[in-house]
Amino acid sequence: MKSRFAPSPTGYLHIGGARTALFAWAWAKKQKGQFVLRIEDTDRERSTQASVDAILDGMAWLGLTHDEGPFYQTDRFERYKEIIERLLGEDKAYYCECSKERLQVLRDELTEKGEKAKYDGCCRDKNLSAGVVRFKNPLEGFVAFDDAVKGQISIGNKELDDLIIARSDATPTYNLTVVVDDHDMDIDTVIRGDDHINNTPRQINLYKALSWDLPKFAHLPMILGSDGARLSKRHGAVSVMAYRDEGFLPEALLNYLVRLGWSHGDQEVFSLKEIVELFELKNINKAPASFNQEKLIWLNQEYIKSSSVDHLLKNLAWHLENQSIDVSNGPAIELVVEHLQERSKTLVEMVDGLKMFYQDFDQFDEKLSAKQFKDSQSIELLFTKLNTLDDWAAGNIKEQIKQVCDELDIGFGKIGQPFRLALSGNGNAGNIDVVAQLVGKKRTLARLQMALDYISQYSH
RNA sequence: GUCGCCUUCGUCUAUCGGUUAGGACCCCAGGUUUUCAUCCUGGUAAGAGGAGUUCGAUUCUCCUAGGCGAUGCCA
Numbered sequence: 001m002k003s004r005f006a007p008s009p010t011g012y013l014h015i016g017g018a019r020t021a022l023f024a025w026a027w028a029k030k031q032k033g034q035f036v037l038r039i040e041d042t043d044r045e046r047s048t049q050a051s052v053d054a055i056l057d058g059m060a061w062l063g064l065t066h067d068e069g070p071f072y073q074t075d076r077f078e079r080y081k082e083i084i085e086r087l088l089g090e091d092k093a094y095y096c097e098c099s100k101e102r103l104q105v106l107r108d109e110l111t112e113k114g115e116k117a118k119y120d121g122c123c124r125d126k127n128l129s130a131g132v133v134r135f136k137n138p139l140e141g142f143v144a145f146d147d148a149v150k151g152q153i154s155i156g157n158k159e160l161d162d163l164i165i166a167r168s169d170a171t172p173t174y175n176l177t178v179v180v181d182d183h184d185m186d187i188d189t190v191i192r193g194d195d196h197i198n199n200t201p202r203q204i205n206l207y208k209a210l211s212w213d214l215p216k217f218a219h220l221p222m223i224l225g226s227d228g229a230r231l232s233k234r235h236g237a238v239s240v241m242a243y244r245d246e247g248f249l250p251e252a253l254l255n256y257l258v259r260l261g262w263s264h265g266d267q268e269v270f271s272l273k274e275i276v277e278l279f280e281l282k283n284i285n286k287a288p289a290s291f292n293q294e295k296l297i298w299l300n301q302e303y304i305k306s307s308s309v310d311h312l313l314k315n316l317a318w319h320l321e322n323q324s325i326d327v328s329n330g331p332a333i334e335l336v337v338e339h340l341q342e343r344s345k346t347l348v349e350m351v352d353g354l355k356m357f358y359q360d361f362d363q364f365d366e367k368l369s370a371k372q373f374k375d376s377q378s379i380e381l382l383f384t385k386l387n388t389l390d391d392w393a394a395g396n397i398k399e400q401i402k403q404v405c406d407e408l409d410i411g412f413g414k415i416g417q418p419f420r421l422a423l424s425g426n427g428n429a430g431n432i433d434v435v436a437q438l439v440g441k442k443r444t445l446a447r448l449q450m451a452l453d454y455i456s457q458y459s460h
Numbered sequence: 461g462u463c464g465c466c467u468u469c470g471u472c473u474a475u476c477g478g479u480u481a482g483g484a485c486c487c488c489a490g491g492u493u494u495u496c497a498u499c500c501u502g503g504u505a506a507g508a509g510g511a512g513u514u515c516g517a518u519u520c521u522c523c524u525a526g527g528c529g530a531u532g533c534c535a
Binding site for chain 1 (some may be wrong): 461463464465466467470471472473474482484485486492494495496497498499514527528529530531532533534535
């Protein structure tokens with residue numbers, strides 16, 4: 001059993017393509033079959049190597065590894081040519097010399113009359129020997145197929161026209177190349193976006209003309225933006241790699257994507273292993289789904305909370321480098337990550353939270369410092385006590401804070417909040433004693449001194 | 461215009477003729493908590509509209525509306 005993902009390299013790997021790839025991948029793995037990657041680059045005008053690389057990068061980041069390929073259609077032009085010639089020779093295709101202008105006029109006329117704009121077969125019986133090559137689509141009857149997700153679909157051949165299978169420069173077009181490739185590569189389930197439903201009957205006619213067995217078809221509904229419109233840049237990130245940049249874990253994105261249009265009862269969280277085990281084409285929804293960033297964030301947080309520190313570290317590496325954070329200059333990164341695990345929705349947030357342990361800052365958050373740094377007495381006392389603390393451990397630090405509270409007869413918050421701000425600069429810190437321990441004695445004292453300086457500076 | 465596909469809470473979805481229409485995200489209200497976060501409890505919120513089939517329709521059929529797609533020498 002084989003399934004495939006066949007993107008055209010005209011841009012980065014986007015969310016919709018990633019989901020198509022995921023479904024095709026999951027189905028192949030579930031069947032213990034092969035997943036084929038094929039680059040559909042017959043449109044040389046728009047295909048770029050940069051796009052190919054971007055797609056490969058995206059697939060690699062997601063971990064959707066292919067078992068065969070990547071195959072490039074531009075490497076297979078000889079084969080397509082062979083098939084086109086065969087069709088020509090069997091009188092199942094013909095050359096057409098109609099100009100683009102004539103075609104446009106024809107379309108306009110038909111549209112105006114309220115009819116379907118399709119080619120009129122003008123050159124069908126002219127026996128020409130140059131121009132584009134058109135496939136002789138059957139004139140009568142209908143094409144029907146049983147789509148694995150949409151069910152029975154049928155369309156009359158009268159709605160179809162003689163599609164172009166080779167351009168005037170002799171390069172083959174999409175509808176021909178997919179058929180040849182899916183056949184040659186032994187693909188038995190074609191999983192793709194439902195924008196291809198309209199192409200399927202044409203392709204089926206091609207299969208029949210070539211006397212080839214039909215694969216199964218599974219057409220996935222589109223992914224829409226939050227406003228129900230087709231997903232585009234204005235909805236935010238559409239590129240898969242942008243999600244890495246924003247701090248998402250690949251398995252969180254995959255989990256989100258698999259639940260978009262597919263379900264297994266009420267289950268929300270699926271490991272990759274579970275996706276493969278539980279995936280069924282029949283549980284794919286027919287209706288398009290809207291992308292909802294909130295739920296993705298929730299899932300990402302779930303994954304961050306339940307991931308091993310080691311796994312997080314692997315995914316964090318890129319972000320640390322991206323932001324040039326040197327973690328050798330501070331506490332063990334493992335401890336910091338563990339501390340931040342429960343309070344980070346994304347890896348980017350985690351990196352933000354991690355900065356205070358490795359980088360010094362030269363000023364406090366303005367609003368918060370005006371509010372928290374009013375009384376120097378408690379901070380001074382805390383400074384003194386911590387300064388003489390030898391065993392710099394969270395429990396001991398906590399003890400010192402409590403002593404300050406007792407001696408000054410104030411609540412924990414009175415000193416805890418200013419201390420938190422002094423340590424972090426922005427007030428975002430978890431258990432204050434643990435944070436102080438991780439920040440280290442030297443840095444902690446320096447920051448408390450900085451807070452004291454701030455107070456003396458603004459008190460007169 | 462024509463053809464095709466689609467239609468359950470704001471969003472993702474469950475339901476395989478009989479349910480107080482369930483779950484999740486978001487949001488709201490409580491509780492736990494040394495801020496934040498986590499965690500726990502609870503709450504708001506849905507079958508596009510209209511016919512028909514049936515003892516009974518969210519579920520089956522048809523119509524309408526709306527959305528999306530196709531209508532390329534793009535894929």
